[in-house]
Amino acid sequence: MPENPLEAICITIGRISLSVQTNLSKLISISQKPPESINVKVSASASAPPTANSSVLATSSYLPQSTDLHTKQAGPVTREELGRATWTFIHTLGAQYPEKPTRQQKKDVKELMAIISRIYPCKECADHFKEVLRSNPVQPGSQAEFSQWLCRVHNVVNRSLGKPTFPCERVDARWGKLDCEHRMCDLQGSTTFFD
Numbered sequence: 001m002p003e004n005p006l007e008a009i010c011i012t013i014g015r016i017s018l019s020v021q022t023n024l025s026k027l028i029s030i031s032q033k034p035p036e037s038i039n040v041k042v043s044a045s046a047s048a049p050p051t052a053n054s055s056v057l058a059t060s061s062y063l064p065q066s067t068d069l070h071t072k073q074a075g076p077v078t079r080e081e082l083g084r085a086t087w088t089f090i091h092t093l094g095a096q097y098p099e100k101p102t103r104q105q106k107k108d109v110k111e112l113m114a115i116i117s118r119i120y121p122c123k124e125c126a127d128h129f130k131e132v133l134r135s136n137p138v139q140p141g142s143q144a145e146f147s148q149w150l151c152r153v154h155n156v157v158n159r160s161l162g163k164p165t166f167p168c169e170r171v172d173a174r175w176g177k178l179d180c181e182h183r184m185c186d187l188q189g190s191t192t193f194f195d
């Protein structure tokens with residue numbers, strides 16, 4: 001025990017301050033953990049009996065999820081993310097589209113494009129796409145025809161947004177067929193290994 005009472009007070013204040021700093025830094029490191037590390041903990045403990053800690057972590061899996069769980073925190077989807085996701089869907093459909101589509105499949109893709117132009121959840125984009133479709137009617141005759149048409153209409157949108165256009169001769173290289181075992185994802189009428 002120091003002889004000087006002032007020295008004792010200083011030591012005590014020093015200890016309290018150190019303890020506050022340590023706990024604060026622990027708290028900050030928890031709140032800055034990326035979402036994937038939270039998810040890993042939840043799934044890793046899924047079969048284990050719940051503990052006070054694991055039930056708190058589990059609630060985080062009910063939060064709204066982003067389009068890419070590994071790179072983004074939960075929150076509303078941006079117009080850009082929605083656009084990229086929609087183009088991914090549309091171009092993948094183009095890559096999977098059959099060489100010899102049935103009458104129904106041709107009707108379906110025409111309807112799909114018309115539906116997108118009506119209910120795409122960005123009114124400005126939907127209205128613009130309606131105009132794009134009016135001057136570029138869907139060409140659903142074959143896989144090559146449809147995927148090239150998609151590339152051209154995507155380029156119309158790119159140009160309107162001041163983005164560079166995509167070389168359509170590279171569309172098959174960019175959007176290959178879905179990586180699906182034994183091509184089980186191929187649409188009816190597609191050429192398969194079993195033909």
Ligand SMILES: Cc1cc2nc3c(=O)[nH]c(=O)nc-3n(C[C@H](O)[C@H](O)[C@H](O)COP(=O)(O)OP(=O)(O)OC[C@H]3O[C@@H](n4cnc5c(N)ncnc54)[C@H](O)[C@@H]3O)c2cc1C
Pocket residue numbers: 079080081082083084085086087088091116120124125126128129150151152153154155157158161163165166171174
């Ligand atoms: C139907 C529709 C209408 C839209 N209208 C609007 C709008 O009016 N205003 C607005 O702000 N946003 C609109 N968007 C979103 C916009 O097109 C983009 O998706 C968004 O800006 C993100 O752009 P990005 O540069 O990441 O690439 P995106 O344009 O989303 O493209 C994704 C990827 O597709 C590839 N790609 C690019 N061009 C082509 C092409 N021609 N053919 C094949 N592959 C290609 C590239 O590898 C690119 O990285 C629309 C989206 C859709 C689906």
